[in-house]
Amino acid sequence: MVTISSNTLLLRNIWYYAMPSTALKSGQMQAKTLLNEPILFGRTHQGQAFAIRDLCPHRAVPLSCGWFNGESVQCCYHGWRFDAGGHCTEIPSLMADQDMDLSRFDVQAYAIKEVQGNLWIYIADRDRAAIRPPRFDVPRVPGFADDAQPQFSYTVTFPCFIDHAVVGLMDPAHSPFVHRAWWWRDGDLNPEIKWFDPSPYGFTMRKHHMANMGRGYWMIGGVPDNEIRFYLPGIRTEETTTAKYRAVNLTVMTPLSDAETEVTFQFYWDIPWGLILKPLLAYMAPNFLGQDRDVVIKQQRGLKHDPVLRLIKDSDTLARWYYQLKNEYQRSQDENREFVSPVKTQQLRWMA
Ligand code: FES
Ligand SMILES: [Fe+2]
Structure with a gap:
């Protein structure tokens, strides 16, 4: 631990x-x-x-x-x-x-x-x-040109330091407890087994067929493939592709201050009938992110007492990588040397 x-x-x-x-x-x-x-x-x-x-x-x-x-x-x-x-x-x-x-x-x-x-x-x-020049470019939403525009964008402020927003949004074990909604999933826990690889300034959940699909995904046709990438300082892309279509969720987190983090949640897609997704997302995104935000607000009450936080095996590995990536980025800056990824290829298993 x-x-x-x-x-x-x-x-x-x-x-x-x-x-x-x-x-x-x-x-x-x-x-x-x-x-x-x-x-x-x-x-x-x-x-x-x-x-x-x-x-x-x-x-x-x-x-x-x-x-x-x-x-x-x-x-x-x-x-x-x-x-x-x-x-x-x-x-x-x-x-x-x-x-x-x-x-x-x-x-x-x-x-x-x-x-x-x-x-x-x-x-x-x-x-x-x-002051150092950029080490890496702005991460791109995969499969879309530089002049592509998000079809959907929603921004909300979390009243917390960036680490808690990042860790909360990438946490694989909180969904069954925080995101209870009929359209998303029921309350049962299922085993999840996923491979992870290092990727530039972050990590990737290797592309796989989606077995335990959330119910919101049936609309894009067929069993989709899914790949999730995380980049420092707080950027996540989730690419969902079928034989026909591609939809990418971009979630970005930017600290406004030590106590506030802005979260922007966007979707890019090439689905011709995608227009009908907009009202659905306009309903789902504030709901879904509101649930993450609500639990972060509760967490703030505990954090006031300056507790030590625990990271357990597998289900908290992404959080551990985030802290390690962040610290390594800072150290490599301080020492003016190359960034060395702390992430190692690994299979992670958890119930969610
Ligand atoms: S010009 Fe005097 S304060 Fe800006
Ligand atoms: Fe969440």
Whole structure:
């Protein structure tokens, strides 16, 4: 048995999920706190998404309180102006003959990537000397092009530190207790035997025929194959394929702070009659994630007492891998060396 005690390590020098592309309209800006950092997201009139620190370097007023003209943001206090790259381009109080190097007042800009209908942000180390370039690209939803869009997207905030959201959502043993619903499954426990392999910055539940199907899957035709992948810092794809169709669930977790984690749950599919799935998912997703969220809220009551948590064999192995992956990512950063996956190919068995 392995135990873990609480810490609030948030990985940096890594891509985090920010928001669905549709949440950021052209010519608009949106303030959002990620990893305890105030960030201003915006999209220029040309359609380019950007992210800069949401804090005026003059007197610390959030830039999101100001005005965005589709090109640059103007602070509401003294009108300093910043472009999409965070460069200070104007200080209105300066006289024409008062020369000043405005670049001294640039605000931090974040690298942004827009793929498959989502915005991702690279959160670099706070310490300039420890900033490292991305080691791996933004994970892709398998089998869909970079310009594909999710057909369904739902976001909810869990009032907990990211580890509890990740461990809770990947936990294979909680379903019969947390997710009791007529459309999902009955209360009986069945044996599950699955192979797992290491995959880049995470692990994969090897592709297999779905024997104990949840009832929600009958609609995509035939007995589907299923493959689940997990990537740091908190990204999970579940690919379900039949001879005819493909449906992928993308679940991403991003820490807003040490006490809040945003969970976004999306579906991509190539099912021609997929439209009818939307109202079904609009009902199922909030229900399903609400059940995970409810138990996390209960867990918070216990965590206040700073307990030691137990990880048991097999059914908690994914959780153990998550902690090991996270720690190894941090250590390999600190020591400026290659990441070595702690995951070993293994068969896991549990009742669920
Ligand atoms: S505080 Fe932003 S311009 Fe003065
Ligand atoms: Fe769950």
